[in-house]
Amino acid sequence: MPGCHRPVQACDLDHVQPWAQGGGTDSTNLCGLCRRDHRLKDEPGWHHRMTETGTLEITTPAGRTYRSEPEPLTTAA
Template identity: 85%
Template structure:
């Protein structure tokens, strides 16, 4: 039985027990990670695109094939059109520590998209 065992690291929020990271062993995000990214992004992260994130792909900013993790800090919502454009030569995407997405075009222009803060009602 031990020979067939799978060990997987799962990091949970200590207050809620909600999974927040499952490590690099999974390409697809967990339901909790997907929900976190969708709440944070709300729409495609490319400036000027307002497609709702529920209709977008969750994309690895640092590609999975190049060591990118399946973690909310490395995932963003991109509509299918912008996701395909990202994979074209000359385009570079980078997620900052604050969650801002920086997109550099083949022409060398850099655009920055900060996720909108969640507002509370009084």
């Protein structure tokens, strides 16, 4: 989530679009959220959307949209 600095290894994987509403359980519909942001996501007025490029777009109840780009994958040397 934009502004959160918790490493994804310490986060929950969450469905951007809930599987009960047709969202798939695959990498194109999963994001890492810390426990606080995971709970906040389900509060009224918050909207999450994953773009085709893997950017997470979060719209707040105030109507502001924030984008979080995935970090590039690295390979071990």
